[in-house]
Amino acid sequence: MIAAAFPYAQPGAGLIGGLMIGLAAAIMLLGLGRIAGVSGLAARATGIAKGGTPRGIAIAFILGLPLGAFIVASLTGGVPATFPPPALLVIAGLIVGFGTRLGSGCTSGHGVCGLSRLSRRSMLATGLFIASGFATVAAMRLAGAL
Amino acid sequence: MRIVIALLSGMLFGAGLAISGMADPARVRAFLDLFGRWDPTLAFVMGGAIVPMSLAWLIQKRLGKPLADAAFNLPETRSLDGKLALGAVLFGIGWGVGGLCPGPAIASLALAPAAVAPFVLAMLVGMALHRLATR
Numbered sequence: 710m711i712a713a714a715f716p717y718a719q720p721g722a723g724l725i726g727g728l729m730i731g732l733a734a735a736i737m738l739l740g741l742g743r744i745a746g747v748s749g750l751a752a753r754a755t756g757i758a759k760g761g762t763p764r765g766i767a768i769a770f771i772l773g774l775p776l777g778a779f780i781v782a783s784l785t786g787g788v789p790a791t792f793p794p795p796a797l798l799v800i801a802g803l804i805v806g807f808g809t810r811l812g813s814g815c816t817s818g819h820g821v822c823g824l825s826r827l828s829r830r831s832m833l834a835t836g837l838f839i840a841s842g843f844a845t846v847a848a849m850r851l852a853g854a855l
Numbered sequence: 856m857r858i859v860i861a862l863l864s865g866m867l868f869g870a871g872l873a874i875s876g877m878a879d880p881a882r883v884r885a886f887l888d889l890f891g892r893w894d895p896t897l898a899f900v901m902g903g904a905i906v907p908m909s910l911a912w913l914i915q916k917r918l919g920k921p922l923a924d925a926a927f928n929l930p931e932t933r934s935l936d937g938k939l940a941l942g943a944v945l946f947g948i949g950w951g952v953g954g955l956c957p958g959p960a961i962a963s964l965a966l967a968p969a970a971v972a973p974f975v976l977a978m979l980v981g982m983a984l985h986r987l988a989t990r
Binding site: 797839846847 | 857860865867874875878881884887888893895898901904907909915918920922923934938939940942943946948952954956957958965975977978980981982
């Protein structure tokens with residue numbers, strides 16, 4: 710049904726990848742007692758954030774992300790990706806970096822770990838960043854940037 | 856041991872991102888593009904991730920401490936505040952502009968390093984600016 714309505718969607722691959730992401734977050738929670746929030750762990754790994762998760766744990770998790778993606782790309786012959794131009798990426802990166810720290814999390818911490826914990830803060834944050842993402846892309850479309 | 860667990864968790868997370876299609880900014884932005892060629896894949900990824908994590912939270916309530924660490928270190932803030940809301944709105948803007956959030960961006964350093972580097976570097980600058988602004 711989904712495949713017929715949205716021929717370019719990948720619900721099966723999305724679901725399998727999502728289960729792996731959730732399992733990874735479950736390992737962090739049950740093994741190490743911590744939230745697998747990428748923005749927080751990235752800030753900790755780089756030393757931008759002090760305290761909280763021990764730095765070695767943050768660095769190991771963050772290094773694991775490209776390593777895991779690299780293994781998949783090697784086994785599957787590559788992961789297709791289309792990136793916006795660098796100028797847009799710089800603007801996007803600045804806002805994402807500042808916003809995720811101000812809002813205490815991103816798609817992983819709030820969207821995966823927080824929603825499944827039924828955290829009110831994460832429900833609000835996830836609702837807001839998805840709504841804000843919808844509005845931003847709609848505005849870009851109106852402005853002729855897409 | 857803790858380092859190995861964190862590394863394996865990160866690897867599984869990164870592999871999941873690559874398999875799910877979320878390492879492609881065009882696909883992520885297509886989920887946010889309600890008035891274009893909308894692509895629901897991201898909703899399947901989040902739904903898929905929430906299933907094992909929901910079970911994990913149920914198990915967590917029955918554990919006195921994590922399996923490989925001394926104690927749980929979890930966010931305990933409950934109150935909704937302006938910083939949370941403004942931060943989330945800003946993050947959503949950047950997410951829409953770039954089609955990238957922190958996890959896929961960092962994972963993409965192994966897939967398309969030159970293409971994603973401007974985003975990752977700018978993201979770290981944004982994080983550092985937040986730290987400077989709040990000290």
